Amino acid sequence: MTQVIVLNGGSSSGKSGIIRCLQAVLPDPWLALGTDTLVEAMPASMQAADGGIEFASDGAVTVGPEFRTLEAAWVEGVAAMARAGARVIVDEVFLGGAYSQRRWQKALGDLPVLWVGVRCDGAIAADREVARGDRAIGMAASQAELVHQGVVYDLEVDTTHAESMECARAIAAHVK
Numbered sequence: 462m463t464q465v466i467v468l469n470g471g472s473s474s475g476k477s478g479i480i481r482c483l484q485a486v487l488p489d490p491w492l493a494l495g496t497d498t499l500v501e502a503m504p505a506s507m508q509a510a511d512g513g514i515e516f517a518s519d520g521a522v523t524v525g526p527e528f529r530t531l532e533a534a535w536v537e538g539v540a541a542m543a544r545a546g547a548r549v550i551v552d553e554v555f556l557g558g559a560y561s562q563r564r565w566q567k568a569l570g571d572l573p574v575l576w577v578g579v580r581c582d583g584a585i586a587a588d589r590e591v592a593r594g595d596r597a598i599g600m601a602a603s604q605a606e607l608v609h610q611g612v613v614y615d616l617e618v619d620t621t622h623a624e625s626m627e628c629a630r631a632i633a634a635h636v637k
Contacts, residue, residue, distance in 0.1 A: 463636045464543045464572045467551045470579030471604030473589040475620035476552045482629030495552025499535045520599025540568040559611030578617040585621050
């Protein structure tokens with residue numbers, strides 16, 4: 462049985478909406494954990510330090526060694542929850558493309574994982590980013606393709622023209 466669903470996509474691609482819909486349509490309870498959860502759990506000083514995570518005014522994201530240390534522990538913790546029996550949906554942004562996926566693959570080991578790419582046209586994601594008002598302008602466009610480079614998926618959905626529920630149902634059909 463699928464224990465972990467990893468959704469990878471750029472900022473404002475629609476992952477959060479898909480996850481809420483997945484939680485509604487999947488028969489068992491699933492925890493939703495993501496990169497935003499990790500960043501929110503960190504002290505505010507981590508967003509101002511060179512070793513932490515920085516969001517530039519042009520949307521660029523830079524991560525330092527202190528962030529990577531905490532991120533590695535968080536990834537292992539998510540994997541431990543799944544090994545303990547929790548079914549987990551991970552909301553990720555693979556800024557390192559295939560390298561980021563390999564880190565998760567190593568941590569998740571032999572757990573049954575469904576890898577899902579969440580695509581969205583960069584211009585549409587940029588419009589959503591402006592409407593949200595809580596992201597640095599430029600992040601969505603810069604991440605739209607970058608996060609998918611070299612990543613291998615079991616399934617891809619595209620929110621450019623599909624609603625979150627439609628995407629969630631397509632993903633749920635692949636959950637064993």
